[in-house]
Amino acid sequence: MCGIAGIFHCATAKPVDPARVERMCDVIAHRGPDGRGVWTAPGVGLGHRRLSIIDLAGSPQPMASSDGRAMLTFNGEIYNYRELREELRALGAIFHTDGDGEVILAAWQKWGVGCLDRLQGMFAFALYDLPSRQLLLARDRLGVKPLFTAALSDGSVIFGSELKALMAHPLLRREVDPLAIEDYLAWGYVPDHRSILAGVEKLPAGHYRLLRHDRPPSPPVQWWDVSFAHRNRGGADDLGAQLLHRLREGVTSRMSADVPLGAFLSGGVDSSSVVALMTEASAKPVTTCSIGFDVSGFDESGYAAAVAERFRTDHHLKMVSPEDWSAVERLPAIFDEPFADASALPTLRVCELARQHVSVALSGDGADEALAGYRRQAFQFREEQVRRIVPSALRGPLFGGAGRFYPKADWAPRPFRAKSTLLALAGSGEEGYARALAVTSPELRDSIYSQSFLRLRGSYRAEQPLIALMRDAPARSGLDRAQYADLKFWLPGDILTKVDRTSMSVGLEAREPLLDHRLMEFAAALPERMRIRGMQGKWLMKQVMRRYLPEPLLLRPKMGFVTPIAAWLRGPLAGEARAIADTSLLSRTGWFDAARLRSLVEAHIAGRSDHSRLIWQMLMLDRSLAGLGVS
Known part of the structure; x- marks a missing residue:
């Protein structure tokens, strides 16, 4: 796992200052503390910071191909590199290292951009081909590894693993994109179709760009997508056996490393499944890491301990007090862009713990998206059944009117929180799911914006790209479209961003075996009844894992990492919450209605209401703007 950065001149092949590339790499040194390198040629500069995981001494980067005709800077891991190396060697390729980077170079020289289809893993890389004088920028299928780009006024395109690498270049403008504020307020993160800074782009997951000298920058090209348009046939036994094979394949392929390897263990179905399959494939105890809270309402450590005992793992636990909010100060520098998923705090803590014992940790991320494990997906499944029965001409007046008058009751037991469901049923399935996924509703966002910001935003609404994505999805049902949106929108923007930045901030490589693309493609073709039964998601996976995990663990409600943000904002962070409306950097932007914010x-x-999610978003936005140097 590493950090990459570079400069490519599209207009003319003028010299690149290696010191400038080096500065771009130095600000992401946390991603690669074990090595550094810069390579330049007319019109191009590639930089690298290395975290050594495979072939510890033999694969420095930027790396040249065996014939010197191509150069690579690469972040990630190629899990099938050994098989590819043997295939390429049979075709005449020569290798001088035992790592995966040289395999990418040989694959490019043999198959061109078609090499991407053959790579199994997580990656973002830049490959410069000297004979054709073109640069390939590529990102893995699901967006596990990030890649930021920007076109500058001098005719160059710069790129880097994190936004801060681009910000080290003096020509990058630090002007906030107002539409990114709308996106962030809706989702709690800035999704991959936008960046907080105008002019900065994120290469989308499963896309590549080919840049050439003397030509304008080309747009991204999609090289992979997941399709829900087909259905596998078979009963639970047959499909379950295939699913278990895919699960094992994903886990075992990610257990190769020349450094200590372990796993995160929360005690939930997904991480417990990963640990079970790691134990099955390992000759020695698996190292597992968990955090717990000293307040029972937030603590899952007992479940994790039971799984650790079941599989005799080398288990490590760190207890964290809900009063420990000290890491809040570190988040803006870790994420660069505003990021309001409060589970980033415990994720950072478990990464810190894991790094004390291992260099690589496997996580359980991905199963909820692929196999319909989120509660919102089950609700969407049921709501779509209602939409099929009640015509759209009746749903709007019937459910919309009821939803507008139904009180918002976040404090009430779940069955009485009907406002969101009623409003969701009033619209299309895509509109309803966008409302379910949003952190802040369109109505609340409109109420806190200033008139000047409303003019800046114009007709754009954050939900529009998500709705369009779902409508154009290769899918057969509303559940398919919801899962497609989660895989293409929510997963790279929130979940994978959180894990990448927190793990890399402490020099830890996190791997996601349940995001193996072969597993994703198989799961997308499962019949709906194999994904959801009643309100139980991940149905087939839970059936398969009965041979490994106890029934109570498989059936207990999903909890996830939670933090006491609401209490913090009434206690130690109350002063900072009050400053948002009056004295903070955010208050000076003029984007928000100060009186409305003050009231909330x-x-x-x-204690009259719970606005913790919105206030936390505003607090993280304020600190992010300060970190970006925006005035």
Whole structure:
């Protein structure tokens, strides 16, 4: 796992200052503390920071192909590199290292951009081909590894693993994109179709770009997508056996490393499944790491301990007090862009713990998206059944009117929180799912914007790209479209961003075996009844894992990492919450209605209502703007 950065001149092949590339790499040194390198040629510069995982001494980067005709800077891991190396060697390729980087170079020289289809793994890389004088920028299928790009005024394109690498270039403008504020307020993160800074782009997951000298920058090209348009046939036994094979394939392929390897263990179905399959494939105890909270309402450590005992793992636990909010100060520098998923805090803590014992940790991310494990997906499945029965001409007046008058009741037991469901049923399935996925509703966002910001935003709404994505999805049902949106929108923007930045901030490589693309493609073709039964998601996976995991663990409600943000904002962070409306950097932007924000903050602090998610978003936005140097 590493950090990459570079410069490519599209207009003319003028010299690249290696010191400038080096500065871009130095600010992401946390991603690669074990090595550094810069290579330049007319019109191009590639930089690298290395975290040594495979072939510890033999694969420095930027790396040249065996014939010197191509150069690579690469972040990630190619899990099938040994098989590819043997195939390429049979075709005449020569290798001088035992690592995966040289395999990418040989694959490019043999198959061109078609090499991407053959790579199994997580990656973002830049490959410069000297004879054709072109640069290939590529990102893995699901967006596990990030890649930021920007076109500059001098005719160059710069790229890097994190936004801060681009910000080290003096020509990058630090002007906020107002539409990114709308996106962030809706989702709690800036999705991959936008960046917080105008002019900066993220190469989308499963896409590549080919840049050439003397030509304008080309747009991204999609090289992989997941399709829900087909259905596998077979009963639970047959499909379950195939699913188990895919699960094992994903786990075992990610267990190759020349450094200590372990796993995150929360005690939930997904991480427990990964640990079970690791144990099955390992000759020695698996190292597992968990964190716990000293308040029972937030603590899952007992479940994790039971799984660790079941599989006799080398288990490590760190207890964290819900009063420990000290890591809040570190988040803006870790994420660069505003990021309001509060589970980033415990994720950072478990990464810190894991790094004390291993250099690589396997996680359980991906199963909820692929196999319909989120509660919102089950609700979408049921709501679509209602939409098929009630015509759209009746749903709007019937459910929309009821939803507008139904009180918002976040404090009430779940069956009585009907406002969101009623409003979702009033619209299309895509509109309903966008509302379910949003952190902040369109109505609440509109109420806190200033008139000047509303003019800047214009007709754009954050939900529009998600709705369009779902409508154009290769899918057969509303559940398919919801899962497609989760895989293409939510997963890279929130989940994978969180894990990449927190793990890399402490020099830990995190691998996601349940995001193996072969598993993704198989799961997308499962019949709906194999994904959801009643309100139980991941149905087939839970059936398969009965041979490994106890029934109570398989059936217990999903919890996930939670943090006491609401209490913090009424206690130690109350002063900072109040500053949002009046004295913070955010208050000076003029984007928000100060009186409205003040009212929401005071209502929360007094305990009359819970606005913690919105206030947390505003707090993270304020600190992010300060970190970006935006005035």
